[in-house]
Amino acid sequence: MCKYLFVYGSLMEGFFNYDSYLKGKILERKIARTRGKLYHLVDKGYPAMINGEDYVYGELILIKDFYKVLKQLDRLENFFGNNNNNNEYNRVVKNVEVLDDNTIRKAYVYMYNCKDIKRLTDKNIYIPYGNWKKYIKNINKNAV
Template sequence: MEKIFVYGSLRQDFWNHDKVLKNRVRHIQNGTIKGKLYHLPAGYPAVIKGTDEVHGEVMTINQDKLLRSLDFLEGYFGEGEDNLYIRTKHKTILDDGTEEWCWVYTYANEEEAKKKGKYISSGDWKKFVK
């Protein structure tokens, strides 16, 4: 089983969750990672390196095929490729205070996120768009 931390449209109540993850997730918990969160002009969020708290959900999945579908959705084609996002493991703090290492998709072009994106100081994209 794999755990992924999602902070944007893959969270519950959003279009990509319904399209890709609904009824395919074993467990969902709230959590945070360290980073810096931006809203991009294309309408989706980007996390880059930083020390802010970024809020999201940890989803437990049990299908490698599902992880490959998420890679495709996030524009991740593998190490050294021309990726939109990069999938790496990050320490994630769950609401109960425990730590988990989860897959996270971080934006590949930090400068573009800073230049073109709108910084979300709350670290919560769900609150930002609603």
């Protein structure tokens, strides 16, 4: 059974949802990556990963009270169950590579439930280097 979660957006340490949902609950954190394609959702202010061959960078985390926290995260990510068309994000299991030792671990990942790829790509910002944290830091640096 999968006990890891890969986060690549607002649930990473230092971002707004980390404090509300994960602070004080992390048993292990590793910098990691997985395959996908990353966008910044302009109208929402957070990222969306869809299937793709790019690398998407984030954190692989092990959480205390994993399934209790996962239920809270499901609500945050608007995940209502497998194969539910109302999901904003689908929770799937993916292979995730830990960067410090190159091991592969299975982890839950919230993937964007893209119903209209043209709208996603036309109205949002593609992040070709797959790192939302770096993207946000660059935006904030350029805003000053």
